Amino acid sequence: MRSVRRVFDVIALALTAYFAVRGLFRPDEGLLGPIVAVSLYLALTLVALYVEQPHAGGEPAADASARDRAGSVLPRWTALVVLVGTTALPLIVTAYTPPDGRTASHATWYLGAVGAVLTIVCARHRPIYAWIGIVILTVESSLAIGLVSAMSLGLVGSAVWVALAQLLLVFTDRAYRDTARLAALQQATSAWQASQAVRRMERRRRVQYALAVAGPILSRVIAADGALTDEERTTARLAEGSLRDELRGARLLDDDVRDAISALRLRGATVTVFDEGGLDDIDAEDLDTVRHDLADTLRRTDAARIIIRTAPDPEVAITIVGRSPGGDGLTDEDDVQLWREVPRPGVPR
Numbered sequence: 001m002r003s004v005r006r007v008f009d010v011i012a013l014a015l016t017a018y019f020a021v022r023g024l025f026r027p028d029e030g031l032l033g034p035i036v037a038v039s040l041y042l043a044l045t046l047v048a049l050y051v052e053q054p055h056a057g058g059e060p061a062a063d064a065s066a067r068d069r070a071g072s073v074l075p076r077w078t079a080l081v082v083l084v085g086t087t088a089l090p091l092i093v094t095a096y097t098p099p100d101g102r103t104a105s106h107a108t109w110y111l112g113a114v115g116a117v118l119t120i121v122c123a124r125h126r127p128i129y130a131w132i133g134i135v136i137l138t139v140e141s142s143l144a145i146g147l148v149s150a151m152s153l154g155l156v157g158s159a160v161w162v163a164l165a166q167l168l169l170v171f172t173d174r175a176y177r178d179t180a181r182l183a184a185l186q187q188a189t190s191a192w193q194a195s196q197a198v199r200r201m202e203r204r205r206r207v208q209y210a211l212a213v214a215g216p217i218l219s220r221v222i223a224a225d226g227a228l229t230d231e232e233r234t235t236a237r238l239a240e241g242s243l244r245d246e247l248r249g250a251r252l253l254d255d256d257v258r259d260a261i262s263a264l265r266l267r268g269a270t271v272t273v274f275d276e277g278g279l280d281d282i283d284a285e286d287l288d289t290v291r292h293d294l295a296d297t298l299r300r301t302d303a304a305r306i307i308i309r310t311a312p313d314p315e316v317a318i319t320i321v322g323r324s325p326g327g328d329g330l331t332d333e334d335d336v337q338l339w340r341e342v343p344r345p346g347v348p349r
Contacts, residue, residue: 009049012045012049012116012120013045013049015112015116016041016042016045016113016116019041019109019112019113019116020038020041020042020113022105022106022109022112023037023038023041023093023106023109023110023113024038025106032096033092033093033095033096033097034096034106036092037089037092037093037096037110040085040088040089040092041089041110041113041117043085044082044085044086044089044117045116045117045120047078047081047082047085048074048078048082048117048120048121048124049120051074051075051078052072052075053072053073053074053075054075072124073124073125073126074121074124074125074126076126079121079126079129080129082117082121082129082133083121083129083132083133083136085117086114086117086118086133086136086137087133087136087140089110089113089114090110090111090114090137090140090141090144091140093107093109093110094107094140094144102144102145103145103149103153108145108150108153108154111137111141111150111153111154111155111157111158112154112157112158114133114137114158115134115137115154115155115157115158115159115161115162116158116161117133118130118133118134118137118158118161118162119158119161119162119164119165121133122162122165122166122169123165123168123169125169127162127165127166127169130162130165130166131162134158134159134162137155137158138150138155141155202250206246206247206250209246210243210246213239213242213243214239214240214243217232217235217236217239220232221236234266237265238262238265238266241261241265241271242258242261242262244273245258245261245271245273248273248274248275249273249274249275249308249310250275251275251279251280251287251310252273252275252279252291252294252308252310252318253273253291254288254291254295256291256292256295257291257294257295257298259295260294260295260298260299261273261298263298263299264298264301264306268304269303269304269305269306270304270305270306271306271308272305272306272307272308273308273309274307274308274309274310275309275310276309276310276311276312277310277311277312278310278311278312278313278316278317278318279310279317279318282317282344282345286345289345290317290318290342290344290345293318293342294308294318294320294342297320297338297340297342298320301320301322301337301338302337303322303323303324303337303338304322304323304324305322305323306320306321306322306323306338307320307321307322308320309321313344314344314347315343315344315347316341316342316343316344316347317342317343317344317345318341318342319339319340319341319342320338320339320340320341320342321336321338321339322336322337322338322339323335323336323337323338324337
């Protein structure tokens with residue numbers, strides 16, 4: 001896009017130089033009027049080429065659509081200034097040119113000059129201002145030299161330039177939007193592929209962990225034909241619980257949480273873990289903080305049955321409920337001994 005802008009600038013400046021020379025080349029001695037007109041023309045060209053849209057935080061909603069367009073957008077106030085200037089330029093040239101010389105080359109240069117400036121305005125996404133300028137130029141030149149003469153001396157060419165600029169604008173904007181849409185799709189595809197790679201890596205890690213936890217005790221069960229000692233049965237029970245935790249709530253777990261859960265099970269507590277997606281949108285650093293709170297809570301409780309649960313909630317990351325046995329065993333009438341809600345990162349505690 002920058003190379004296209006450079007080519008556009010070079011062409012515009014070359015045309016500007018050509019029309020400026022035509023405007024200054026006169027058979028008579030009077031140069032003040034031509035100098036004023038050419039200076040105005042040069043100023044209008046530079047303003048139309050190089051004034052940029054301010055990047056303010058409160059830009060209008062209509063200008064916000066500029067990100068869907070190829071190239072920069074000329075500010076409205078600048079387009080209006082250029083329109084006023086191109087309206088004044090033919091009047092200035094006509095004022096200092098004698099009536100019998102208004103169809104000469106040095107007196108009709110403004111037809112092409114104004115057309116060139118309006119072409120720049122159109123190319124910078126202000127076609128309405130450009131066509132208003134063409135209409136005004138048509139009226140002024142028709143009054144000065146007649147419509148037929150104006151059309152034969154450059155008015156038609158100026159209108160054609162603006163029309164071509166608008167056609168190119170439509171095509172380049174469409175190509176820009178298609179390119180931006182393709183880039184967004186490629187970015188989304190790359191993100192999806194990355195997420196799938198992370199999930200595959202996570203599944204592989206879980207399988208390796210399962211083999212490390214359950215492999216030795218399963219080998220022992222096979223070797224002993226199911227005749228396990230009490231210690232081995234305890235180990236098997238812990239391995240079963242650990243595997244269940246990895247399947248139901250792997251995102252809740254780190255080494256500290258696993259150790260705290262294992263300690264609870266060793267003393268006979270029942271621990272159940274459920275992850276229903278409540279931690280999916282939490283980044284790694286905040287997730288470590290949440291896990292630390294969970295592990296600390298588990299280390300400090302002596303409840304007989306503990307339920308750890310996550311669910312999508314705007315304020316709570318994890319809910320921990322601990323119950324004590326109401327009688328000889330655990331029943332639905334158990335007393336709630338622990339109720340702890342670990343807040344989501346950023347939520348006041």
